[in-house]
Structure formats: C-alpha cells, structure tokens
Amino acid sequence: MDFKASDAIPGPRAEDRLPHTAQAAAKIVIVGGFGVGKTTMVGAVSEIRPLTTEETMTQAGIGVDDNYGSDTKTATTVAMDFGRIRITDQVVLYLFGTPGQERFWFLWNGLFEGALGAVVLVDTRRLEVSYDVMGQLEERGVPFVVAVNSFPDGPRYPVEDLREALDLTPEIPIVECDVRRRASSRDVLLTLMRFLHSMALSGSLV
Incomplete structure (x- = not known):
C-alpha cells in the first residue's frame, strides 16, 4: 500500500524529548478528591504536552460522584493525567494525576506502584474527601x-488547624498553592523533593 507524505506518523516535538543531561527520574503521583485541581496542576507544570484521559461528564454520575464546588466542570479524568518536568538539569519528575471519583480508585494500584512520593491536593471546602x-x-x-489549592470561595485556616483537622504528623509539609500557576505548582513539587531528601537523610525513606 502506498502512503502519501501526509500519512506519515509525526514524531515527538523537540521540546518533548527527554533532555540529554537527565541522569535520574522519579515517579510522582498527584492525588485528591474529585475536582480539586489535579488535571490543572499537571497541565500547568508539565514541560511536555500533558496526556489526559478526560471524558465528558454525564447524567450517570449524578448521585454517585461528589461534584461539590464543581458545578461548571464538564469533563472528568477516568484513568490518569501524565506530564513531565525537570527539577534540575539532571533530575526529571514524571507526574501521574489520579482520577478523583471513588468508583475509579481501583486504578490507583497501578498508578501508585513505583511512586517515590505524592502530592495530596486539598480543597478546604471539603476536607473530608482527603481522609x-x-x-x-x-x-x-x-x-x-x-x-x-486556593479556591476563591474556599475558607482559609491556619496551618496548624489544618494539620489537626487532617490528623497529620508534624513532619508532613503543608503548603498553599494555586494549581493554575506553573511557578506555584513547581514550588509544591520542590517541597515534596526536599521532604523526600530529608527522609532519605534520616533513613526513613526505603
């Protein structure tokens, strides 16, 4: 069969190729309840075109999915989001955003496998979905x-109040962010990497 030139499968963009300076890579998962901003975070911070598996929301989800605060949301992640970012010239993070609805949590097993660490995105309007x-x-x-994640209508709480409400130990970092902003999302990932580094130095990271 003859193929026209236009039928050729396009290769990766130059900016999507892994930098030649990369020496180490880590898998990071972005988790949280439905509509907390996981897809937005991956898309904002990724240096490559993010892979998303969003599907249009249908009437079937009514009464099943928790869509509080997401009345204008028309699509939802059903498998994962994927992106990539360089933290340094040598260290690359592969980002995997998980689906938020509980009915898709069976997919988490594969996404968590091999993960070095995770970011838990929290919406202060519904802290209970984070437990x-x-x-x-x-x-x-x-x-x-x-x-x-700083939602405009979300209440603000002191960090220690949040730590108590979420039942977190003192060493787990809590940071505020705006997942729409690349710099803010990158700062969250840097916080995670510093936390993992401190765990490695103390011998608690295996």
Missing part, C-alpha cells in the same frame, strides 16, 4: 506532602 486519599497512601507506604 481516604491519605489513608490509601499511608497504607501503601508512599510519602506525601499536602498542597492546599
């Missing part, structure tokens, strides 16, 4: 930091 998420990470032994 099971953090429980899943603790059960699997995946270290994490908590990032409070």
Whole structure:
C-alpha cells in the first residue's frame, strides 16, 4: 500500500524529548478528591504536552460522584493525567494525576506502584474527601506532602488547624498553592523533593 507524505506518523516535538543531561527520574503521583485541581496542576507544570484521559461528564454520575464546588466542570479524568518536568538539569519528575471519583480508585494500584512520593491536593471546602486519599497512601507506604489549592470561595485556616483537622504528623509539609500557576505548582513539587531528601537523610525513606 502506498502512503502519501501526509500519512506519515509525526514524531515527538523537540521540546518533548527527554533532555540529554537527565541522569535520574522519579515517579510522582498527584492525588485528591474529585475536582480539586489535579488535571490543572499537571497541565500547568508539565514541560511536555500533558496526556489526559478526560471524558465528558454525564447524567450517570449524578448521585454517585461528589461534584461539590464543581458545578461548571464538564469533563472528568477516568484513568490518569501524565506530564513531565525537570527539577534540575539532571533530575526529571514524571507526574501521574489520579482520577478523583471513588468508583475509579481501583486504578490507583497501578498508578501508585513505583511512586517515590505524592502530592495530596486539598480543597478546604471539603476536607473530608482527603481522609481516604491519605489513608490509601499511608497504607501503601508512599510519602506525601499536602498542597492546599486556593479556591476563591474556599475558607482559609491556619496551618496548624489544618494539620489537626487532617490528623497529620508534624513532619508532613503543608503548603498553599494555586494549581493554575506553573511557578506555584513547581514550588509544591520542590517541597515534596526536599521532604523526600530529608527522609532519605534520616533513613526513613526505603
């Protein structure tokens, strides 16, 4: 069969190729409840075109999915989001955003496998949806930091009040962020890497 030139499969963009200086890579998962900003964070911070598996929300999700504060949301992640960012010229992070609805949590097993650490995105309007998420990470032994996504109508709480409400130990970092801003999302990832480094130095990261 003859193929026209236009039928050729396009190769990766130059900016999507892994930098030749990269010497180490780590898998990081971005987790949280439905609509907390996981897809937005991956898209904002990724240096490559992010891979998303969003599908249009349908009437079937009514009464099943928790869509509080997401009345204008028309699509939802059903498998994962994927992106990549260089923290330094030598260190590359592969980012995997998880689906938020509980009915898709069976996919988390594969996404958590091999993860060095995680970011738990929190919406202060519904802190309770974070409990099971953090429980899943603790059960699997995946270290994490908590990032409070700043929604315009979300209440603000002192860090220590949040730590108590989320039942977090003193060493787990809590940071505020705006996942729409690349710099803010990158700062969250840097916080996670510093936390993991401190765990490695103390011998608590295995």
